[in-house]
Amino acid sequence: MKLSKAWPQFAETWIENWPDGLLSLSFPHIGIRLEEREVHALVALNGIGDHCIDRRREEDLYALEAKLDGAISHFPPGAFIRLGSRSPKDTVHGVITQCxxxxxxxxIRLLTSGSEIVAFDLRTARKASYQPWVFVRQWVDISPEMEFRCFMKNRHLIGVSQYFYQTSFPALDSQEIRNTIKALLDEFFTDFSKVSPLDNVIFDVALFLDKKPQVMLVEINPFHPLTQACLFSWNTSDFDGGFRFTQSESKPESFMDFFPLFK
Structure with a gap:
């Protein structure tokens, strides 16, 4: 299936197209819809695939910079920057700053630091005559061992995997912690399945096990082999409804050796 034919379905996973019920499960944010000249300027400055767009100047981003200044001012500790589709975490700058x-x-520097993700998504939006969005999200420190990727098919939870599946975390070796995680995710899924715009979707969550345990939605992704399956495998379709954790004494096999299109 070519991406162009699947565009409407994939666009439903983007934050700007989430229904209110889904937004209520995630982090506070402010969205900014990009103008066409701003899309061209971002792609040009990003430098990847810039031959596909009209040449624009840095001055075309002055208004966007001002809008971003205003949005970020609502989050004094800083904000997470991403497109409605994905974040520019595929660059050295994105990794260092954590976006x-x-x-x-x-x-703007985050969005123009040579990101393949940003280049691909903005070029595709332009081809589809779709106006993409930039989102400024409340910054929240998330413990890497508390991020999970969940797989929903026909509104049934068919698998949950540790998100950072190539790393083992001693804290997750505790059966008590695992039981707590399973219980929280099962409860969260009851709410998520009612408000998801799609019957089949992959969604990422973060858990906070403080005085008041909480699960927050990070993003949703297409239910498609181009989305990383983590500790499951698209090759064998082994989604069995289980919760999978990386064992401390073993290193899991990577099912995808290339950087996935959706992550």
Whole structure:
């Protein structure tokens, strides 16, 4: 299936198209719809695939920088910067900063630091005559061992995997912690399955096990082999409804040796 034919379905997973019920399960944010000249300027400055767009100047982003300044000011500790589709975490700059920005100029730098993800998504949006969005999200420190990827098919939970599946975390060796995680995710899924715009979707969540345990939705992804399956495998379709954790004494096999299109 070519991406162009699947575009409407994939676009439903983007934050700007989430229904209110789904937004209520995630982090506070402010969305900014990009103008066409801003899309061209971002792609041009990003430098990847810029031959496909009209040449634009940095001055075309002055208004966007001001809007980003205003949005980020609502989140004094800094904000997570991403497109409605994905975040620019595939660059060295994105990894170092964790896609965190304190003003509009830093946010634009994140979006123009050579990201294949940003280039692909913005070019595809342009081809589809779709106006993409940039989102400024409340910054929240998430413990890597508390991120999970969940798989829903026909509104049934068919699998949950540790998100950072190539790393073992001693804290997750505790059966008590695992039982707590399973119980929280089962409860969260009851709410998520009612408000998801899609019957089949892959969604990422973060858990916070403080005085008041909480599960927050990070993002949703297409239910498609281009989305990383983590500790499951698209090759064998082994989604068995289980919760999978990386064992400390073993290193899991990577099912995809290439950087997945959706992550």
């Amino acid at each position: 965190k920005a304190f003003d509009g100029r830093q946010a």
